[in-house]
Amino acid sequence: MRYSQYFIPTVKETPSDAEVVSHQLMLRAGMIRKLAAGIYNYLPLGLRSIRKVENIVREEMNRAGAIELLMPTVQPAELWQESGRWEQYGKELLRFKDRKDAGFCLGPTHEEIITDLVRREVKSYRQLPLNLYQIQGKFRDEIRPRFGLMRGREFIMKDAYSFDVDEKAADLSYDKMYKAYRRIFERCGLRFRAVEADTGSIGGTASHEFMVLAESGEDAIVSCSVCEYAANVEKAEARSAGAAEHAEPRPLERVATPGKRSIEEVTAFLGVPASAMLKTLVLVADGTPVLALLRGDHDLNEIKLKNYLDCHTLEMAPDEVVTKVTGAPVGFAGPVGLKVRIIADLAVKELRNFSTGGNEKDLHLKNVNLDRDCQVTAFADIRNVTHGDPCPRCSSGTLEMWRGIEVGHVFKLGTKYSKALKASYLDADGKEQIIFMGCYGIGISRTVAACIEQNHDKDGIIFPLPIAPFHCIISAVNVKEEPVMAAAETIYQQLCDAGVEGLLDDRDERPGSKFKDADLIGIPLRIVVGSKNLADGNVELKIRKTGEVQLLPLAEAVAKVKELVGEALQQAKD
């Protein structure tokens, strides 16, 4: 490709409405342009990287035995009503009507459609297992799209759905996908982790997320310093540190704490550590107030609590409700004397003589003890794990924390959708059985963004070669010097012939601009053809990632590039 004939509108200045690096760089590198909030044009350069990821995904899915198909973006309301998600999904589902007033939506995911297809066509155990996938645009009307392609409303996704005769077979399908996903992200050249995850609104029995490690990641994940355990903090299990200390209960004390509301203020005022405090949170679960008790230095994990309560909505109570439940303004809540459902975190069991709110303005209690002073409804694991917590799986490890970007998610769905939509088959005995399903998603466009979050420097993007839009850029320092241009053309032709994707920068620009653009768009290899080196029969080969520069005779440059490209792609495949 000749740069002068191509379309790469790069930008010098950072657009003011872009917050994260990948968004800024994709705009600056001319990979994307915004059309509306969370909706982007994919420009040629961006599309090339997206296609690279798609092809890797496609190859690995096919290798794992999945079969590609393509489902419509526009989906009829009836199927969503049948699964119950027409009501459940909320405003994220963009709904509209056709000219006959029939309800439709833009597909945010395709469980309903694929299950409908399979229930019509699959009748026998002989047709199973089956794994169908597509790579397609999805639309989710996110409340708050942000960070460019990281959380768009319209985005490109690979979604696969497996169908099996029973749970054991479904587990095998899941395992195959899990392994395929590892290969995919390895081949993309990404540093990532597979972590245990909450299943969220998709539902099902188990799931893993694939997280690209990056400081800017929206998700917090933990991994064990010793064993293989890794999980999203949303899901990570807290293990109690051990037996309770044996402290004699001291008499309950009332302490005036004028204006001291937060844990920080109260600990400073009382001179006790946060870990000797009891944090009391008032929440509303499906309209009913609930108290959550945590050790002062721990944070509530709302997902764990929501799962424990098995409720539809769970939110922090508004001030009026707190006042009504505790009889005191916000900041003085405690469990003593309250007659509501009280869920205490497991770590609370170990607290003795702790301090907490007194349910009166400017009052806290000291030397509170459970059982003696108040009763909890139940104990449950409802807190976020923290750095240094003991690993829930092995005896010796502790948990380390990371930030990650979710680029893939695999789910064991069980029979949630097959039951709702009555997808069944006849077994060898002619008996009707319900199909077991799994679903497996990869955010293709997000993967490109995540890659940039992980691989960039002050000058721009540093693409791993397997998903770079081009392998090698050939920068002709001065296009008006005939020998320079001729040599650049020759190298470009030879690279093309060798199967290397070259971008010939034949623009009549100053060298500085060309180098800046080359760095910005992140092409892994660069050959610089300039008159000085050319006089000695040499060209320069620069590695974007390391900055390493080598002078090579004209004749060897192409062979060297071909070798490097071959290595990178080969390495990625094995």
Added chain:
RNA sequence: CGGGAUGUAGCGCAGCCUGGUAGCGCACCUGCUUCGGGAGCAGGGGGCCGCUGGUUCGAUUCCAGUCAUCCCGACCA
């Protein structure tokens, strides 16, 4: 949806407080010089000052509404 902010040339911004029909840098076009890390000089083009209404002789400026975008929160594969 709650809180905060911003809409002025393709991009980044100033002007507005104190009303008198708009300016800077980059980009773009022309010419000359330059040519290994975003060149210099000279000339030039480009604006419904987001939109609607109000106040006023007069509104980019003041007021109200509205739309859009961004940030925080809630929410979310």
